[in-house]
Amino acid sequence: MKAGTRFLIGAGVIAAAVAWLMVQGVRETGVFYLTPTELASKVAADSSFYDLGVKVGGAKVVPGSVVRDAASRQIDFRMSDGQQVYPVSYRGLVPDTFTDASDIEVIVEGHLGRDGVFHATEVLAKCGSRYEAAAEEEARRA
Amino acid sequence: MTFLGTFALWTALLVGLWGAVVAFSGRWQWQPALERSVTRSVYAVWFAVAVAAFALWRGLFAHDFNIEYVWAYTARNLPDVFIATAFWAGQKGSLLLWALVLTLFASLAQFLTPRRYAPLLPYVAGVTQAVAVFFIVVMLFAANPFERLAFTPLDGRGLNPQLQHPGMIIHPPMLYLGYISFTIPFAFAVAALLSRRLDTGWIFAIRKWSLVSWLFLSAGITIGMWWAYVELGWGGYWAWDPVENASLLPWLTMTAFLHSVMIQEKRGMLKRWNLTLVVATFLLTIFGTFLTRSGVIASVHSFTQSPVGWYFLGFLVVAGTFAYTLLHTRWPELAPEAELESMLSREAAFLFNNLLLVGVAFSVLWGTMFPIISELVQGTKLTVGPPFFNRVNVPLGLLLLGLTGIGPLIAWRRASRANLKRQFTLPLGAGLLALVASLVAGMRELYPVVTVGLAGFVGAAIVQEFGRGVRARMRMYGDSLITALARLVGRNRRRYGGYIVHVGILCYCVAFAGMAFRTDLEATLKPGESVSLASPFGHTWTFTHTGVSQYKDANRYVSQAALRLDREGEDLGLLTSEKRQHFTLEDGVEVKSFEASTEVGLRSDLREDVYVVFEGVVNGTEEAQYRFTINPLVWWVWFGGLVLVVGGLITMWPGGGGPVAPARRALAADARPAGAQPAEALSDA
Numbered sequence: 128m129k130a131g132t133r134f135l136i137g138a139g140v141i142a143a144a145v146a147w148l149m150v151q152g153v154r155e156t157g158v159f160y161l162t163p164t165e166l167a168s169k170v171a172a173d174s175s176f177y178d179l180g181v182k183v184g185g186a187k188v189v190p191g192s193v194v195r196d197a198a199s200r201q202i203d204f205r206m207s208d209g210q211q212v213y214p215v216s217y218r219g220l221v222p223d224t225f226t227d228a229s230d231i232e233v234i235v236e237g238h239l240g241r242d243g244v245f246h247a248t249e250v251l252a253k254c255g256s257r258y259e260a261a262a263e264e265e266a267r268r269a
Numbered sequence: 270m271t272f273l274g275t276f277a278l279w280t281a282l283l284v285g286l287w288g289a290v291v292a293f294s295g296r297w298q299w300q301p302a303l304e305r306s307v308t309r310s311v312y313a314v315w316f317a318v319a320v321a322a323f324a325l326w327r328g329l330f331a332h333d334f335n336i337e338y339v340w341a342y343t344a345r346n347l348p349d350v351f352i353a354t355a356f357w358a359g360q361k362g363s364l365l366l367w368a369l370v371l372t373l374f375a376s377l378a379q380f381l382t383p384r385r386y387a388p389l390l391p392y393v394a395g396v397t398q399a400v401a402v403f404f405i406v407v408m409l410f411a412a413n414p415f416e417r418l419a420f421t422p423l424d425g426r427g428l429n430p431q432l433q434h435p436g437m438i439i440h441p442p443m444l445y446l447g448y449i450s451f452t453i454p455f456a457f458a459v460a461a462l463l464s465r466r467l468d469t470g471w472i473f474a475i476r477k478w479s480l481v482s483w484l485f486l487s488a489g490i491t492i493g494m495w496w497a498y499v500e501l502g503w504g505g506y507w508a509w510d511p512v513e514n515a516s517l518l519p520w521l522t523m524t525a526f527l528h529s530v531m532i533q534e535k536r537g538m539l540k541r542w543n544l545t546l547v548v549a550t551f552l553l554t555i556f557g558t559f560l561t562r563s564g565v566i567a568s569v570h571s572f573t574q575s576p577v578g579w580y581f582l583g584f585l586v587v588a589g590t591f592a593y594t595l596l597h598t599r600w601p602e603l604a605p606e607a608e609l610e611s612m613l614s615r616e617a618a619f620l621f622n623n624l625l626l627v628g629v630a631f632s633v634l635w636g637t638m639f640p641i642i643s644e645l646v647q648g649t650k651l652t653v654g655p656p657f658f659n660r661v662n663v664p665l666g667l668l669l670l671g672l673t674g675i676g677p678l679i680a681w682r683r684a685s686r687a688n689l690k691r692q693f694t695l696p697l698g699a700g701l702l703a704l705v706a707s708l709v710a711g712m713r714e715l716y717p718v719v720t721v722g723l724a725g726f727v728g729a730a731i732v733q734e735f736g737r738g739v740r741a742r743m744r745m746y747g748d749s750l751i752t753a754l755a756r757l758v759g760r761n762r763r764r765y766g767g768y769i770v771h772v773g774i775l776c777y778c779v780a781f782a783g784m785a786f787r788t789d790l791e792a793t794l795k796p797g798e799s800v801s802l803a804s805p806f807g808h809t810w811t812f813t814h815t816g817v818s819q820y821k822d823a824n825r826y827v828s829q830a831a832l833r834l835d836r837e838g839e840d841l842g843l844l845t846s847e848k849r850q851h852f853t854l855e856d857g858v859e860v861k862s863f864e865a866s867t868e869v870g871l872r873s874d875l876r877e878d879v880y881v882v883f884e885g886v887v888n889g890t891e892e893a894q895y896r897f898t899i900n901p902l903v904w905w906v907w908f909g910g911l912v913l914v915v916g917g918l919i920t921m922w923p924g925g926g927g928p929v930a931p932a933r934r935a936l937a938a939d940a941r942p943a944g945a946q947p948a949e950a951l952s953d954a
Contacts, residue, residue, distance in 0.1 A: 130609045134617060138624055145628040148664065149635060152657040160640055160650040182652055197887040197894060198793055220791065220884050220896055223431075223502070223866050 158182050158236070163211035166239060177241050183213075184234040188252075193226070206233055206245070213239070217247040224252035271336055271415035274324035278405055278415075281317035281368075284310050285402040292395025307394045311379050314401055315372035322369045325362060325414050329355055335421040338362060338414045344427035344853040344862070346824040351428050354438045357445075358428055360562060360577060361414035366442065368404040370449045375401065378453045378478070386474040392460030393453070400452055407580045423855060427824070430851045430866040436496030440489060444516055447486025448554040451519065453478040455551035458544055462595045467540065467602050472530055475547075477921055479530070483523045484917040490516050491910035502867040502882050504789065504898045506906065509658040514637045515557030521630040522550040525623045528676075532616050535681065537606030541596075542623070544603065548592040553630075555585050560637070611683040618676040625669050632661045663716050667723060670778050673771050674700075674727035677734055695733055700726025720782035727775055731768050738765070762919050769916030776909025783902030795892045804899050806876055811835040815843070817891045825851045830883040830893045834872060846870035846883035846895075878903045 161169065162185035170176040186206040193204040202217045215235055225231060237247035288310030291297060297304035325338070329352050334340040342355040342362070357366045375397035379390060408414065431437075454475040461471035493516065494506035507513060526546040532539050559581035609616055635642070636653045643651040678692040703725025707718050735754070738761075742753035758765040786805035794800060794814035801811045813833040820827055828848045834841040847868035852859040870881035877899050884894040 130611050130614075130617070133612050134609055134620060137612070137617075137621065141621065141624050141628060145632060145661070145665065148661040149632050152632075152636075152660045153639070153651070153653055156656040156660065157639070157643075157651045157653050160652040197885065198892075200791060200793070200884075200894060220882070220894075223864050226864050 160184060162186065163206060163208045163213050166213075167211045170239060176239070178238050180236070180238055182234060182236045183245065184232075186213075186233055186235075188225070188231045188233055202250075206235065213245045214243070215245045215247050215250075217250050219250075221250050222252050225250060270324045270328045270331070270333065271417055274321045274328075274415040275409075275413065277317045277321040277324065278409055278413075281314045281321070281372075282402060282405045282409065284317065285314045285398045285405065288314065288398040289395050289402060292391045292398065297391050304391055307391045308379050311372070311375050311394050311398065314398065315369075315376045318365070318368045318372045318401075318405075321415075322356075322365055325365060326353070326356060328415075329353070332425070334423070334425050335417050336414075337416045337418050340418060340422050340425045342425070342428055344425040344824070346854060347425075347428055348433075348823070350438065351433055355428050357441050358432055361408065361412040361416075363441065363445070364404055364408050364412055364577075365414050367445055367449060368401060368408070370442075370445060371397065371404065371452060372401050374450050374453055375456075378456070382474055386470060389457060389460040389464060389466065389471060389474065392463045393456040396456035396459050397452060400456075403580075403584050407577060411576045411580055424853050427851060427853045427862045430825070430849060430863055431500055434496060434500050436492055436500065440492040440496050443485050443489030443492055445489075447482050447484075447489050448519065448557070450478060450482040450485060451523065451551055451554055454482065454547050458547040459592065459595065462544070462599050465599065465602065467599065469534060469537070472533055472543070476530070477923075479523065479527060479547075480917065480921040483520070483527060484914060484921070486516070486520050486523065487917070488910065488914055490520060491906070491913075495907060498903070499869055499871060502869050504787075504880055504882070504896070504900065505784070506903070509633075509636070509655045511637050512561050514633050515560045518557060518630050518634055519550045519553040521626050521633070522546050522553060525626040525630075526550060528619050529623050532619055536616065538609070538616065540603040540605065541600065544596060546623075548589075548596065552585060552589055552592070555581060555588065559585060613679065613684040613689070615676060615679050615681045615684075618672055618679055622669065622672045622676060625665050625672070629662055629665050629669075632665075633658065636661070666778070666781075667716065667719055670720070670723045670727060670775075673774060674723070674730040677768065677771075678730050692730075692733075696726050696730040699729030714785055717782040717785050720778055724775055724779050727771065731771055731775075734768060735765070758919060762922055766916050766918075766920030766922075769919060770913050771916075773909045773911075773913030773916055776905045776912060780902045780905035780909060783905070784900065786901050787898060789896060789898040791894070791896045793887060793892060793894045795890075800895075800897070802897050802899060804877055805901050808837045810879060810897075810899065812881070812895070812897060814893055814895070817886055817893055824853070825849045828883075828886070830886075830895070832870065832881060832895075834879065841872070844870040844872055844879065844881055846881045848883060848885060873904050875904055877901045 159169075159179070159181045161181055161183055163183060166176070166181065166183055183206070186208045189205040189207050189212065193202065195202050200218055200220065202219075202221060203214065204217075205212055205214050207213075215237075217235070217237075225233065231252050234251040235245060235247040236249040236251075237245060239245050288307050291303055291310075292307045297307055328336045328339050329343055330349075332339070332343070332345055338359060338361050342358040343352050347355070356362045375394070378393055378397065382390060382393075457471045457475045457478075461467055490513075493513070497508070498506040523546075526543060529539050529543055529546065533543050559578055562578050562581060609620070611617065636657050640650045640652050643649065674696060678696065680688045700722050704718065704722030707721040712718050712721070735757070738757045739750065739753045742748050742757055743750065746753070746756075748756060788802065788805065790800065790802045792800045792812075794812075796814055796816045799811050799813040801809050803809050811834075813835065815831045815833055817828055817830045819829070826849070829845050830847070831843050831845045834844050848865050849868060850865045851862050853862045854860070867882055867884075870879075870883070872879040878901075880898040880900055882896040882898075884896060886893050
């Protein structure tokens with residue numbers, strides 16, 4: 128067998144391995160990424176979306192809704208995309224950018240319980256390098 | 270100043286257009302005056318952009334808050350060094366920085382390129398001018414840094430405190446330098462295709478440029494990791510965030526190119542592949558900018574608050590179509606001059622290295638774009654996070670690590686049994702020893718154990734290479750050990766510099782494996798209370814909270830929590846972590862700016878980092894909330910970065926160890942297909 132042919136076989140094996148790793152990776156680690164409104168319509172259509180790990184984005188913290196209990200590191204707040212509001216329950220540390228002062232965009236990961244509360248395992252707020260859009264927006268209004 | 274800046278940008282736009290149009294028209298081939306005009310237009314555009322940059326800096330230092338950009342990113346109480354670096358804190362200034370560096374590199378490419386590549390230079394100028402024109406157009410029509418406000422605020426908004434960090438002073442420019450300098454290799458590739466000078470000449474002309482680009486990008490990514498680690502406070506340095514992935518993608522294809530180009534130099538193979546890699550890398554640098562600037566991935570409302578992302582997407586499509594068409598029409602002229610002779614050869618090792626690097630790049634691109642892909646295909650957005658990237662890339666990365674050891678050991682063309690035995694016995698033995706040692710030490714996780722084994726193999730392979738070279742010199746020339754080592758590296762800079770880079774990569778891999786053993790703990794402590802955390806190295810850390818102090822600094826209020834560190838009864842002093850609240854002055858009144866930010870408490874040694882985040886106090890008392898993390902081997906990431914940069918600098922240092930390949934190429938001249946010219950012939954043309 129020519130070396131070129133052997134190499135092509137080897138290349139095929141590597142390509143197949145990469146493809147297999149990716150398919151498996153998506154199947155086992157992929158999560159839905161929904162806005163609160165989309166999540167609401169998903170659970171309405173299919174109740175198995177309760178308790179399913181999802182990521183919710185496109186939502187903002189409802190100003191003034193944040194309740195922190197420092198001793199137990201428990202944080203409760205409400206998030207909304209303007210149409211659908213969900214209470215969120217989270218235990219752990221949140222990034223510095225997370226406040227309820229102005230409209231802070233959040234991305235939460237966790238599951239929606241049947242009690243209608245979103246139990247978050249991770250809370251992200253917009254990070255430093257992405258401040259710009261908001262700053263420019265503000266500048267235009269100023 | 271804004272008039273000067275805008276005027277300079279318009280001048281640059283018109284001159285750049287002239288240069289690009291004349292260069293691509295090809296008329297300079299008959300009119301030497303036009304050729305000179307093209308070259309001069311490159312210098313002129315650089316000068317005009319430099320004037321614009323000066324105008325922006327002038328505005329920043331003059332606190333001219335009527336300029337929107339100055340208002341948005343600085344304040345009166347901002348330290349000077351951050352006023353200077355606020356130049357690239359925002360999108361508009363970043364674009365100006367990009368244009369400034371691009372035109373500088375374009376000028377250097379015209380000025381520094383040896384005369385024998387002169388026939389390529391007008392085309393190179395055409396490409397760099399076209400890219401520069403694109404950036405200037407974006408600034409003038411979508412993101413003008415000289416835009417004025419309707420009124421003049423008394424003070425600016427100040428710089429985001431997370432950007433007030435030494436890492437942020439150098440990280441963005443480093444990344445930009447890496448991204449931008451790759452425009453030059455792309456320009457030479459296009460020039461070679463346009464002029465049909467498709468021999469190896471252009472490859473030699475860009476060797477230094479691609480190394481420069483790779484080095485800046487590597488350093489930029491590493492500094493970005495350092496910044497994220499010490500400033501963002503989540504305890505790690507790599508999160509597979511789209512912004513990070515965007516910088517990794519061109520790095521991967523560039524790394525592939527740096528290896529595969531050696532095969533083209535030696536054997537005249539892989540011409541098509543190399544051109545494709547250069548084009549892909551350039552497009553990925555633009556794609557990265559598009560991804561980070563458009564908000565297409567980060568934001569759920571996908572397409573863009575700012576039109577800049579669209580400009581980049583448009584440019585990406587135009588540049589991609591252009592490059593594809595060009596490659597397509599020249600494809601038949603790019604036939605390989607030799608064939609792969611054996612799977613047991615350095616060529617084969619490099620080919621697999623390329624496949625794996627491109628495979629990693631593809632999976633990272635796929636994972637990053639997955640929300641969009643899944644929405645297009647299924648109508649629902651799905652995301653993948655770090656678990657996906659680690660699952661796919663750790664095994665691929667380990668295979669790459671193995672090839673790092675195999676590549677330098679195995680012979681070109683076809684390895685003989687004797688060659689394999691001579692080269693591999695010692696390194697394989699060392700690898701096996703490392704593997705057994707890690708198992709004896711109690712490590713049981715598959716990937717870290719494999720990493721240690723491979724690290725032993727690769728490390729021994731590199732040591733063996735150095736050892737043999739040094740011994741040979743000592744025997745032949747009677748040099749001392751140190752002289753022999755210095756001369757060995759000095760005379761073969763590319764080879765041994767490359768090995769040193771591999772040592773750096775080895776450090777990274779071991780450090781990444783170390784992160785598999787990180788442990789953390791959250792605790793709320795009253796003054797005097799302690800908490801203990803076991804290190805993966807077997808000892809125990811005890812943290813005693815001593816109290817919280819508050820003070821005021823130039824532009825911020827600081828709450829500082831202090832801890833006493835104790836390792837197995839040994840007192841290692843105090844460690845502090847801070848919460849900072851920045852403010853600006855408005856009519857003499859302090860106004861909060863930005864959210865509070867955290868300063869991490871960090872104690873680093875060769876084994877592990879103690880990483881402490883002070884999260885806040887309980888109800889105004891001195892009872893503090895903490896998160897403690899033990900991150901093993903993190904120091905080796907930064908050390909690996911340093912080694913990598915040193916190795917890279919040795920590789921590209923001018924002088925000795927220059928291209929020996931042209932001579933080899935001349936020997937192979939009879940094997941060359943008709944129509945191709947040796948590189949040397951270019952100067953006669």
